[in-house]
Amino acid sequence: MLHDEVVEVFAPRRAPVDVAGRDDALAVRLDGPLADVLRLRTAVAAYVSLHFDVPRPRSLTSGDHLARIVDAVYASLRVAGSSSFRFEAAGSDSAVFARLADLLHDATGLLHDPADGQLVIRVRRGARPTGDARPTARGARSRPDDARGRAADVDPGWDVLVRVGPRPLSARTWRVADYPGALNATIAAAMVRLGGVRDEDRVLNLMCGSGTLLAERLLAGPAASAVGVDTSAEALDAARANLAAAHVRATLVAADVLTSAPGPDGPWQAGASDLVLVDPPWSGLHGDHASAVDVHAGVLRAARAAAAPGARCVVVTHEVKVMERCLREASALWSVRETLRVFAKGHHPRVYVLDAV
Numbered sequence: 001m002l003h004d005e006v007v008e009v010f011a012p013r014r015a016p017v018d019v020a021g022r023d024d025a026l027a028v029r030l031d032g033p034l035a036d037v038l039r040l041r042t043a044v045a046a047y048v049s050l051h052f053d054v055p056r057p058r059s060l061t062s063g064d065h066l067a068r069i070v071d072a073v074y075a076s077l078r079v080a081g082s083s084s085f086r087f088e089a090a091g092s093d094s095a096v097f098a099r100l101a102d103l104l105h106d107a108t109g110l111l112h113d114p115a116d117g118q119l120v121i122r123v124r125r126g127a128r129p130t131g132d133a134r135p136t137a138r139g140a141r142s143r144p145d146d147a148r149g150r151a152a153d154v155d156p157g158w159d160v161l162v163r164v165g166p167r168p169l170s171a172r173t174w175r176v177a178d179y180p181g182a183l184n185a186t187i188a189a190a191m192v193r194l195g196g197v198r199d200e201d202r203v204l205n206l207m208c209g210s211g212t213l214l215a216e217r218l219l220a221g222p223a224a225s226a227v228g229v230d231t232s233a234e235a236l237d238a239a240r241a242n243l244a245a246a247h248v249r250a251t252l253v254a255a256d257v258l259t260s261a262p263g264p265d266g267p268w269q270a271g272a273s274d275l276v277l278v279d280p281p282w283s284g285l286h287g288d289h290a291s292a293v294d295v296h297a298g299v300l301r302a303a304r305a306a307a308a309p310g311a312r313c314v315v316v317t318h319e320v321k322v323m324e325r326c327l328r329e330a331s332a333l334w335s336v337r338e339t340l341r342v343f344a345k346g347h348h349p350r351v352y353v354l355d356a357v
């Protein structure tokens, strides 16, 4: 997912490479401006990555090494300003990091705020045996490596990763209204890509909450229409505010999608949606495990009732076992094209891409 988007956005001369030991990160050499990373929708965060062939972090305070870190900090600041920084590193409260913080403060004027610093600087054991000064940008947290492998007797050195921007890329500027249980925008963007973005699509977002999926879909490209349905007035108010901040338009409908059916006309219409996006309630937030079967079975039926011939439906859920069971029982309505496991704050929800049968 991220790989495809990185290739699309940067058209890099060299393909992005997987990061050793991680399944949620990529490393890519940027040929164009670093600011292009702000165009990534499916990356949680991007970092300028530096590798140092040094035995311990203390060596990073020496002139040449420090200059490279300062350059990377300025590269990040040129893309988006920050007023403070913090380290994410084992031993970040040690005297060595206090010294490094003083030097970075002197060089950049940024305040060292160990708890809430905006610009994140990660320092960790390197994955590569040799030095490589090139700036790279990555999705999510990452550690570059490639086919070189790592000989057991070679000191791996240290990597310094300077995040681009004061906030993760997943923190969208359009999110002006918070909503409990709001979907991570990076996951929403991935769902939108999985569902396909077609200008002629009539898009329906059942249980739309604060409008994350609608915002990400409409920012990804034009749509013939976009409709969000939710029972909660609070959710619809939040969605209205977020969609306005994103400068996109959707019709919002207050309705219970499990007990009411789409009408023959109007915005939420039977058989008239090409893409249905769903983020149903899950245990503890807007729902409970006991009702999960009813909710998932019901929303699959509601999505199918609204679906046009050939429609796609993309669902994210934490209730994986429940969803699998409901999909087996709904095999006359939807066929499963693809599933994707995603990571969200310690949870592992799953995304299902379905085709109307």
Ligand SMILES: C[S@@+](CC[C@H](N)C(=O)[O-])C[C@H]1O[C@@H](n2cnc3c(N)ncnc32)[C@H](O)[C@@H]1O
Pocket (backbone or CB within 6 Å): 179, 181, 182, 183, 184, 206, 207, 208, 209, 210, 211, 212, 213, 229, 230, 231, 232, 235, 255, 256, 257, 258, 259, 279, 280, 281, 282, 286
């Ligand atoms: C996990 S939240 C969706 C969050 C949303 N994706 C966002 O980013 O804000 C689930 C939503 O389903 C709504 N909901 C629960 N039962 C519903 C029903 N029967 N009909 C319509 N909406 C329902 C809740 O009000 C809640 O907003």
